[in-house]
Amino acid sequence: MSQPPPPLRVDDVTVRFAGLTALDSVGFTVTPGSVHALIGPNGAGKSTCFNVLSGLCRPANGRVLLGDRDLTRMPPHRIALLGVARTFQNIVTTAGTVGDNLMLGRHALSRAGYTATALRLPGAVREQRGHRARAREIAELTGLGALFDTPVALLSYGDRKRVELARALCLEPRVLLLDEPVAGMNSGERARTVEVVRTVREELGLSVVLVEHDMGLVMRLADEVTVLDFGRRIAAGTPDEVRRDPEVRRAYLGTPATSDTPSPAHQEHIA
Numbered sequence: 001m002s003q004p005p006p007p008l009r010v011d012d013v014t015v016r017f018a019g020l021t022a023l024d025s026v027g028f029t030v031t032p033g034s035v036h037a038l039i040g041p042n043g044a045g046k047s048t049c050f051n052v053l054s055g056l057c058r059p060a061n062g063r064v065l066l067g068d069r070d071l072t073r074m075p076p077h078r079i080a081l082l083g084v085a086r087t088f089q090n091i092v093t094t095a096g097t098v099g100d101n102l103m104l105g106r107h108a109l110s111r112a113g114y115t116a117t118a119l120r121l122p123g124a125v126r127e128q129r130g131h132r133a134r135a136r137e138i139a140e141l142t143g144l145g146a147l148f149d150t151p152v153a154l155l156s157y158g159d160r161k162r163v164e165l166a167r168a169l170c171l172e173p174r175v176l177l178l179d180e181p182v183a184g185m186n187s188g189e190r191a192r193t194v195e196v197v198r199t200v201r202e203e204l205g206l207s208v209v210l211v212e213h214d215m216g217l218v219m220r221l222a223d224e225v226t227v228l229d230f231g232r233r234i235a236a237g238t239p240d241e242v243r244r245d246p247e248v249r250r251a252y253l254g255t256p257a258t259s260d261t262p263s264p265a266h267q268e269h270i271a
């Protein structure tokens with residue numbers, strides 16, 4: 001990564017759906033190169049916030065700034081090209097090999113037009129070769145190197161989730177938005193994904209915004225945490241500060257919990 005990512009600033013964002021306020025004047029800043037976790041109970045507005053950041057949802061009020069660029073009314077593909085890439089909560093890999101899926105991520109960056117690529121004109125062929133080499137590097141970085149030519153359909157659940165992450169990285173993002181990257185994984189797969197997120201953050205120097213229910217993972221991985229509840233920001237700070245916050249314990253962890261594990265009632269709530 002040649003230059004550090006610009007700060008991502010969410011400023012006073014409000015989103016309403018037919019009488020329901022999904023986000024109520026929410027603000028936070030993602031420090032360049034940090035892992036910023038967005039946590040909160042089910043329905044708190046986390047996915048809505050990701051939708052605003054990636055251009056899928058226009059807020060009624062407020063702004064999203066990447067450095068001095070205003071992303072608020074940009075279409076999703078322009079936001080992606082400015083360096084904000086996301087994964088979705090549910091797996092959306094396609095058929096084909098791991099390499100094919102990563103090349104889909106590279107496609108948005110292709111300078112050669114579709115016709116030139118289809119006709120295999122020399123410039124286009126060279127460009128495709130370059131993209132494939134970079135896709136391989138990203139596969140190595142995300143622990144998928146040995147699986148590059150394997151059909152995605154044959155992969156384990158955890159590896160498929162990491163293909164999504166790798167495909168988002170193929171856009172060369174400066175900010176990576178991860179929506180529940182370890183959801184449904186067993187503990188071994190979770191640990192691997194944590195390592196991969198750490199590695200890509202360090203190697204690529206990007207910022208990561210993380211929506212995650214696994215509190216243990218948030219505590220281990222995040223530099224800063226923003227806590228949402230019913231669309232409002234109820235707390236923000238380091239993982240330790242947030243963990244001790246009484247409002248957070250009440251809303252998210254359940255009182256008077258002393259462990260990192262959500263109360264059984266809450267676990268049901270977030271299932």
Ligand code: ADP
Nearest residue numbers: 017020022040041042043044045046047048049
């Ligand atoms: P989270 O991801 O934190 O679980 P969401 O952002 O998905 O929460 O949802 C926040 C609130 O907004 C919820 O009450 C949800 O039902 C509502 N909501 C989300 N998307 C829509 C939509 N497209 N139309 C209507 N209501 C929605």
Ligand code: MG
Nearest residue numbers: 046047048089
């Ligand atoms: Mg959600």
